Amino acid sequence: MKLLLDECLNWRLKRELMPHESFTVQDMGWEGKVNGELLSLASSNGFQAFITIDKRLQFQQTIKRYSLAVLVLDTPFNRLEYVRPLVPSVLTKLQEVVPGEVYTIS
Numbered sequence: 001m002k003l004l005l006d007e008c009l010n011w012r013l014k015r016e017l018m019p020h021e022s023f024t025v026q027d028m029g030w031e032g033k034v035n036g037e038l039l040s041l042a043s044s045n046g047f048q049a050f051i052t053i054d055k056r057l058q059f060q061q062t063i064k065r066y067s068l069a070v071l072v073l074d075t076p077f078n079r080l081e082y083v084r085p086l087v088p089s090v091l092t093k094l095q096e097v098v099p100g101e102v103y104t105i106s
Contacts, residue, residue: 001094004042006052007031009073010080013051016087020094023047035061043067049097051090053078058102069097074106 005013007025014022025031030041035057042050043066051071057063063070071090075082089105097103 001048004047004050008078039066064100067099070102072104
């Protein structure tokens with residue numbers, strides 16, 4: 001599965017998400033893009049899931065209009081030591097995501 005990690009997440013998270021093909025917003029050169037534009041770019045570039053810690057995203061955007069799923073990591077900080085414990089749940093959830101849906105991973 002092709003994954004896009006929000007720019008607020010540590011790039012090292014890509015290694016934790018193997019065997020998925022993971023890219024950061026920075027890898028794609030999309031830094032500073034607003035959420036709607038970022039989701040459009042991700043959808044049109046074949047990404048199947050967008051991973052973020054932005055809990056407001058689902059209330060600011062109509063996710064159903066995009067051809068990717070959004071996974072929101074419910075963690076108080078974006079540092080890898082806070083995100084890493086959620087990786088097993090992310091990997092499990094990626095097996096069943098549906099485009100246009102939002103999933104909160106706690």
